[in-house]
Amino acid sequence: MWIDGGASSKNSESAEVASALAGSMVRLRARLRRESADLAGGWSWTQLLTLTRIIEEGSSTVTELAAAEHVRPQSMTDTVRVLTKAGLVESAQDVNDRRRMQITPTAHGRKVARDLRTVRESWLAQAIAVSADPAQIRLLGEAAELINKLADESQLRVARQG
Template sequence: MPPEPASEPATAPDGAHASAPAVDLALAVDRLRGRLRQESGPAPSPWSRSQLAALRRVVSGPPCTTSGLAAAAYMRPQSMAQIVAALEEGALVTRHQDPADGRRILISATDSGREAVRSAPASREAWLARAVAEGLDDLDRDALPEVVRILERLADWAVPGTARRAPAAPR
């Protein structure tokens, strides 16, 4: 049974009251994330979900640094370095010097890495596609591109006057 929407404002870590819509949004995102995890089942590959997510970012974009990849995934650089090391050990990515700045090390996907992304099980995405097609009406489906745009903006938003934690895409 879905949780009841928040009727009282929640208290934020700084003592301020969070708005009910923000609390409801956080709960809904957590529930959807949990459902996606459940629908994807155990990974039938040697690669963790975190490793596959990082590999997808490398495959879909230009060569990037570990820190840029970590920032785009909202992870600590040390955690991403471990993920990249495992992908490199599995010959899914390579590291090479940036020709424009020899101090930077760039990460690129190998042919094996691109193939791993292509062949990764898509059960989670299949469930979501079916849920969108069969569980939403036309009005809700038409609103999804705007919802995605709003969620991306929220993910990249920073409190005015503070440094944003991560860029929208790896560098």
């Protein structure tokens, strides 16, 4: 599906929402990092997201991880190297294709990810409970679904201007 980058009112409104949403996501991500800084071990958000993806989706190659996270394979190689050095993941040759390396989480990596998620989600749940009414809480749930759809939509291509 292609989206025309034209100047219709819908696109203008979408641009305003996109700007506000991007800024809000950056602020929320920073706050979540701050709330879990004691557990984060100095690992970057990208490194922790990659660890979470490996845990949730099972063993993967660097190429598969790079595609899933929308980064270059070289960048993902660096990320996996840091995670491996920290003992959060390990790699082994693929049993079906000896040229490929499968990346899997270690028990330590699973524990770190679980602990970080618990701290972050606990803080966020408390913040939502204090800041939002029931209708807003439902709206946040719907927004989360849409944000995930936007992040995962491999068929979505946006026409770039200029």
